[in-house]
Amino acid sequence: MSEITKDLxxxxxxxxxxxxxxxxxxxxxxxxxxxxxxxSAVEILVSLYFARxxxxxxxxxxxxxxxxxxSKGHAAPALYSVLSLCGYFPRDELWTLRKVGSRLxxxxxxxxxxxxxxxxxSLGIGFAIAQGxxxxxxxxxxxxxVFVLLGDGEIQEGMVWEVAMSASNxxxxxxxxxxxxxxxxxxxxxxxxMSPFPIASKWRAFGWEVFEVDGHDFYQLxxxxxxxxxxxxxxxxxxxxxxxxxxxxxxENNNEFHGKAPTPEQVKxxxxxxxxxx
Amino acid sequence: xxxxxxxPREAYAKALIKLGEERNxxxxxxxxxxxxxxxxxFGARFPDRFFNMGIAEANMMATASGLALSGxxxxxxxxxxxxxxxxxxxxxxxxxxxxxxVKIVATHGxxxxxxxxxxxxxxxxxxxxxxxxxxxxxxxxxxxxxxxLVLRIAEESGPFYLRLTRVSLPDIYPQGERxxxxxxxxxxxxxxxxxxxxxPLVHEVLTAAxxxxxxxxxxxxxxxxxxxxxxxxxILDSVSKTxxxxxxxxxxxxxxxxxxxxxxxxxxxxxxxKRLGVRDTFCCSGEAYxxxxxxxxxxxxxxxxxxxxxxxx
Numbered sequence: 001m002s003e004i005t006k007d008l009x010x011x012x013x014x015x016x017x018x019x020x021x022x023x024x025x026x027x028x029x030x031x032x033x034x035x036x037x038x039x040s041a042v043e044i045l046v047s048l049y050f051a052r053x054x055x056x057x058x059x060x061x062x063x064x065x066x067x068x069x070x071s072k073g074h075a076a077p078a079l080y081s082v083l084s085l086c087g088y089f090p091r092d093e094l095w096t097l098r099k100v101g102s103r104l105x106x107x108x109x110x111x112x113x114x115x116x117x118x119x120x121x122s123l124g125i126g127f128a129i130a131q132g133x134x135x136x137x138x139x140x141x142x143x144x145x146v147f148v149l150l151g152d153g154e155i156q157e158g159m160v161w162e163v164a165m166s167a168s169n170x171x172x173x174x175x176x177x178x179x180x181x182x183x184x185x186x187x188x189x190x191x192x193x194m195s196p197f198p199i200a201s202k203w204r205a206f207g208w209e210v211f212e213v214d215g216h217d218f219y220q221l222x223x224x225x226x227x228x229x230x231x232x233x234x235x236x237x238x239x240x241x242x243x244x245x246x247x248x249x250x251x252e253n254n255n256e257f258h259g260k261a262p263t264p265e266q267v268k269x270x271x272x273x274x275x276x277x278x
Numbered sequence: 279x280x281x282x283x284x285x286p287r288e289a290y291a292k293a294l295i296k297l298g299e300e301r302n303x304x305x306x307x308x309x310x311x312x313x314x315x316x317x318x319x320f321g322a323r324f325p326d327r328f329f330n331m332g333i334a335e336a337n338m339m340a341t342a343s344g345l346a347l348s349g350x351x352x353x354x355x356x357x358x359x360x361x362x363x364x365x366x367x368x369x370x371x372x373x374x375x376x377x378x379x380v381k382i383v384a385t386h387g388x389x390x391x392x393x394x395x396x397x398x399x400x401x402x403x404x405x406x407x408x409x410x411x412x413x414x415x416x417x418x419x420x421x422x423x424x425x426x427l428v429l430r431i432a433e434e435s436g437p438f439y440l441r442l443t444r445v446s447l448p449d450i451y452p453q454g455e456r457x458x459x460x461x462x463x464x465x466x467x468x469x470x471x472x473x474x475x476x477x478p479l480v481h482e483v484l485t486a487a488x489x490x491x492x493x494x495x496x497x498x499x500x501x502x503x504x505x506x507x508x509x510x511x512x513i514l515d516s517v518s519k520t521x522x523x524x525x526x527x528x529x530x531x532x533x534x535x536x537x538x539x540x541x542x543x544x545x546x547x548x549x550x551x552k553r554l555g556v557r558d559t560f561c562c563s564g565e566a567y568x569x570x571x572x573x574x575x576x577x578x579x580x581x582x583x584x585x586x587x588x589x590x591x
Contacts, residue, residue: 063349110347110376118347119376122367125340129372132344139305139326140348159368162337170329 008051009218015085016046020247021274022081022094028267030098033106036257038078040182040215040242041149045082047221048147057087060114066144069130072151072180073107073121074259080104080113088115124157127177131167134175134235145229149178153185156194161206167235168207175235176228177208180215182244184255200239208237215240248273283446284421287385290442291316293428294353298324304432305350307331309338315355315385335365339380343372346379351432357391358384358400358441362407373437374412380438381431382407387417387441388528389556389573390478392566400441401556404476405533407439408506414459415506417441417535419480422451423503430457441477443528445566448481450501462509464516468498471588472516473580475526476502476535479554482570483526485577490584497584508538514547522591523551524584526575531555552587554580 019042027033049055053066070079077097084091089103096102103112107121117133120126130148137144154160167175179199187193196202200210209231213220221240228236244258245251248270251262262270297304298320310333312318321328331338335356342354354361361384362369373380389399407415416431416438418424424442431438450465465480466487475483480501487497498516502509517523523543525536536553543549554575561569570576574583 118344119371122371124336125368125371128337128340128368129344129347129376131337132341132346133348134344135329135341136345136348136350139345139350159334159336159340162332162334163341166331166334166337166341169332 004219004222012046012050012218015050016042017274018085019046019078019081021271021276023077024248024262024267024270024274026077026081026094026097027261028264029095030261032098032261033077034074034259035077035262036184036244036251036255037072037151037180037182038075039246039248039251040244041075041078041180042246043216043218043221044149044178044180044240045078047218047225049082049086051222052225053147054144057115060088064142064144067117067130067133067146069118069120069126069146069148070108071120071126071130071148072123072154073126075149076106076108079108079116083113083115086115089113123151123154124159127160127163131163131172131175134167134172135170137174138172145174145176147176147178149180152179152181152183152190152196153193155179155196164203164206164208171233172235173231173233177235177237179237179239180242181239182242184244184253184258186255186258188255203237207234209234210237210239212239212241215242216246281448283448285446286418286421286424286442287316289421289424290383290428291319293425294320295323297429297432298327301351303349303351305329305345305352307338307342307352307354309333309335309356309360311356317353317355335360336368339365339368340372342380343376343378347376352380353383354380355383355385357386357398358403359386359398362400362403366406370410374410377412377436379435381440382438383428383440383442385442386444387477388443389561389569390443390445390528390566392444392569393563395563396560399561401530401561402533403441404505404529404535405537408533408538413437413439413506415439416504417476418503419477419501420447420450422449422453422455423457426455426457427503430459434459443478445478447478450481457503460504460507460509462500462502462504462512464498464512465501466497466499468496468520470496470520471522471524471584472498472500472513472520473524473526473584474500474502474513474535474539476505477528479526479528479575482575482577482580486580486584489577489581493585495585495588502535505535505538508542510542513539513542517543517547517549521549522588523549524554524587525551526554526580528575529555531557550591552583554583
């Protein structure tokens with residue numbers, strides 16, 4: 001359990017701002033990518049990597065480490081930024097995203113990028129891979145925890161509910177999902193495309209312990225990460241209410257930026273909003 | 279004929295238990311077919327290392343990857359149709375792309391599944407797995423080849439697809455025979471034609487070859503238990519002598535062993551080739567060997583096809 005101090009949260013907030021700047025620049029330079037769903041996941045990833053996960057960037061395969069799997073793999077820019085800030089690879093590599101020869105693939109690839117635990121991005125798959133890691137942890141009586149980030153559109157995939165059933169069946173209390181509940185998917189609002197409502201009671205019905213937080217509030221996120229430690233015999237899910245495109249006025253709740261990079265002009269505007277002198 | 283027939287599935291279970299005894303890292307997953315695939319025997323012996331994932335093959339394959347990425351050697355089993363076409367994307371992304379140490383051992387390959395009919399006949403599985411980068415594809419043809427191939431793939435890191443039949447098969451190999459990845463076995467020497475077979479058709483081809491011998495046709499027979507990588511040298515050596523090739527498989531003639539051999543020969547040693555197998559159609563219900571007869575894939579049908587093929591020259 002980590003103590004949630006004001007200093008810690010202030011530090012995380014400044015890291016989050018840096019991650020947002022990275023996401024804008026990376027996707028801007030690449031000319032493609034998924035900025036909206038990367039920006040909604042920033043506080044979740046920053047709080048995990050800088051305040052919650054046991055991990056060691058100098059030894060990415062340390063057997064005792066906690067695992068994190070980005071099942072909504074299209075948020076890869078957010079993950080890469082966080083990994084580079086942790087020191088898994090040089091910051092310069094961020095600007096090679098999606099280019100031929102880069103270690104930073106469009107979607108996470110474990111064989112390419114130091115710190116990436118699983119290859120994922122075809123939705124639903126990372127969730128089951130993470131489950132397998134949690135099962136191995138139980139089998140080996142290790143006390144690491146496995147976290148996985150799901151998109152809210154992703155839970156339309158049938159296999160998500162196969163995993164929901166089996167993780168509960170196997171009492172994986174070392175397994176925590178976080179739902180990036182930003183309400184939008186490529187084609188529009190999730191409830192217009194294919195309603196997954198009611199969300200919380202579905203997970204409860206599958207035997208999961210459910211927590212709901214503001215996914216941009218570090219106090220609430222860190223508190224929830226402490227809470228999941230206390231759950232016994234069931235997996236847990238933190239439903240994180242987020243805003244797609246969070247932090248950039250013209251990207252917020254605008255699903256145009258689900259899978260489209262900002263133009264050079266938009267990059268400039270966004271960086272100004274994020275306090276960078278260009 | 280007093281041929282001993284034994285079940286490849288029982289050989290699989292026996293090999294799994296041996297592996298389970300020798301190695302703590304071996305974990306087995308099944309999708310509610312464990313009493314049929316025989317992985318239940320491993321489960322009874324090593325309950326902590328056996329996970330029944332229920333009727334959820336997609337979940338099973340990606341979960342297998344997570345276990346493998348955490349240091350386990352994972353065997354994942356179900357029927358061949360479900361292991362491949364049902365869970366294709368999961369095998370592709372979580373197993374093959376990730377180079378996860380997952381051994382997919384699928385039972386019920388081909389039309390020799392029999393009475394369950396076309397929904398349960400895996401006639402595309404070899405093609406589907408063969409086209410996937412990083413995936414190595416093997417097919418056993420009797421009890422000993424199954425037992426030894428299972429042990430062999432456990433020694434080698436990374437993804438494998440091993441195809442077993444539902445039906446019991448006549449013994450071909452002696453105990454302790456060693457099978458290399460990328461290898462094949464020259465089972466009979468001959469001069470006039472090379473017949474390359476997989477799975478249950480290996481025995482049919484051997485029988486056909488003795489029939490052909492009686493009418494003066496000398497056929498060379500190769501068991502290509504490794505379909506990817508293909509035993510290229512063995513095949514090319516044989517073909518450089520016979521100059522004519524027949525492939526025989528319990529699978530579609532498109533994309534499987536016949537496809538692989540056609541690709542090899544057209545690039546390296548163009549020569550007349552005839553592919554025997556399921557001819558781009560869904561098959562039907564029926565007893566396994568009645569279906570092989572129906573498709574002309576029993577020993578008599580194969581002998582007839584070989585003779586017709588050679589008559590053209």
